[in-house]
Amino acid sequence: MIKKFTMHSYEDTISLGIKLGHLTKNKMVFILEGDLGAGKTTLTKGIAKGLGIDSTVTSPTFTILKIYKGRLNLYHFDAYRLEGVSHELGFEEYINQDGLSVIEWSNHLVDLLPSELLKIEITYIDDETREITLTSMGEQYDDLLKEL
Incomplete structure (x- = not known):
C-alpha cells in the first residue's frame, strides 16, 4: 500500500510524524529516504513526540545511533557513513x-x-514544501497506513 502527503511547513511534517508515532507498534522498522535537508530528522522528531519522548531529537550523523526512551524505545540510526558495513556492528540486534x-x-x-x-x-519541493510517500511492506504496515 502507498500513501502520499504534501507537507507545506515544518509543522506539517512534525504533525505527520506525531501521527506515525501514535500508531507505531513494537519492533517496527521505518526507513527514511531523501536528500540532505529533505526533512528526515524533522519527521523523526515528530515520531518521537508521538511516542511520548520529551528529549530533543537530533541527527545521529556522527554517532550513528541515538536511543530515546518513551512509550517505545526509539532507535534512530543514520547509516550515511556506513556504506559497505559488515554484520559486525550489531545493527540487527537493535532492530x-x-x-x-x-x-x-x-x-x-x-x-x-x-x-x-x-x-x-x-x-x-521548495524551502517549505515536501512530498512524503509512505510504502508499506508487510501486513502490520498496511494496517498502520490504513489508520493514518
Missing part, C-alpha cells in the same frame, strides 16, 4: 529489540534490513 527503529540512509544497510518495514521517501 530486533523492543522499540521502533528509524533508519536514515538505509541504502547503506540493504542486506541487513528486514523484509517487512515502512519505507518513507521525502522529496524536497
